[in-house]
Amino acid sequence: MQFVNTNEFSIFFGDALKSITQQMAGIGLKDIQETTFEDQKIFAVIIGIVGAHKGRTLIRISEGLVTKITEEMNCGPLPNLTEITLYIGEYSNILCGKAISDINNRYLNVDLRLTPPAIFSGTNMRIITPALQSSLLCYNCDFGMVSMDIGFERGR
Amino acid sequence: MAKYRILVIDDARYIFKAVKMALEPQGFEIVGHAENGKIGIEMYDELKPDLVTLDVTMPVMDGIETATVLFKKEPRPKIILMSAIADEGLRKSARDIGIKYFAPKPFTPEDLCQKVLDCLSDV
Numbered sequence: 671m672q673f674v675n676t677n678e679f680s681i682f683f684g685d686a687l688k689s690i691t692q693q694m695a696g697i698g699l700k701d702i703q704e705t706t707f708e709d710q711k712i713f714a715v716i717i718g719i720v721g722a723h724k725g726r727t728l729i730r731i732s733e734g735l736v737t738k739i740t741e742e743m744n745c746g747p748l749p750n751l752t753e754i755t756l757y758i759g760e761y762s763n764i765l766c767g768k769a770i771s772d773i774n775n776r777y778l779n780v781d782l783r784l785t786p787p788a789i790f791s792g793t794n795m796r797i798i799t800p801a802l803q804s805s806l807l808c809y810n811c812d813f814g815m816v817s818m819d820i821g822f823e824r825g826r
Numbered sequence: 827m828a829k830y831r832i833l834v835i836d837d838a839r840y841i842f843k844a845v846k847m848a849l850e851p852q853g854f855e856i857v858g859h860a861e862n863g864k865i866g867i868e869m870y871d872e873l874k875p876d877l878v879t880l881d882v883t884m885p886v887m888d889g890i891e892t893a894t895v896l897f898k899k900e901p902r903p904k905i906i907l908m909s910a911i912a913d914e915g916l917r918k919s920a921r922d923i924g925i926k927y928f929a930p931k932p933f934t935p936e937d938l939c940q941k942v943l944d945c946l947s948d949v
Binding site: 690693694743744745753756757760763764766767768770771774775781783784786 | 838839840841843844847883885909910911912913914915916930931932
């Protein structure tokens with residue numbers, strides 16, 4: 671198997687996050703060094719990655735940005751939290767799908783696939799996933815912030 | 827002229843709405859929405875649509891399995907496979923069972939409409 675440094679994968683996820691957010695919601699994201707969601711309501715989406723390398727993505731999005739993205743996707747406000755949750759899950763699935771498609775086309779035999787998204791919403795959530803080598807990407811825009819933590823199992 | 831009738835098989839409500847918003851203004855009729863392949867096959871038999879938009883990753887029965895069943899029912903079902911994953915491996919799996927049209931998500935209304943027209947006119 672071709673040697674792959676999974677740290678390189680985070681570039682594909684960052685590019686996908688920015689391009690899909692632009693394409694689906696018309697929002698340009700700016701890179702920032704760090705972000706904090708303390709005392710803010712956020713939505714967190716966890717999507718597992720399976721294939722030759724196992725890992726997960728954790729996407730955290732502030733409520734204002736979730737509202738803007740889902741309204742753009744729906745061409746209008748969504749009626750309830752359930753619908754918002756389903757839409758933000760699909761947005762996350764599409765952007766992770768683009769990232770792993772680009773990775774699969776770039777690297778031989780990695781054949782990554784995604785698990786269905788798990789979506790949470792709340793304030794001051796702490797989500798910890800040990801034993802993963804991860805990269806954190808942070809962005810902001812006029813509507814709020816988004817971060818993406820991409821982690822893969824060590825030892826591959 | 828009779829409207830072409832489209833069945834959407836996809837577990838994401840957003841995609842159903844996006845397909846509807848892309849195709850209905852162009853004169854297509856969306857005749858149904860199934861949230862997995864098993865229900866989709868039942869609706870296909872009942873509604874006899876002119877074309878199916880088919881998601882790949884769904885619960886109960888996925889898109890590749892569903893397409894395989896549809897190709898056993900008739901020699902050339904009109905199918906546009908849709909997926910957030912659009913790598914060469916998946917495209918090859920689709921081609922191997924006879925699917926010629928693939929729409930990566932997200933799609934623009936114009937792209938989807940063109941693919942539907944191309945698929946419908948493909949003999």
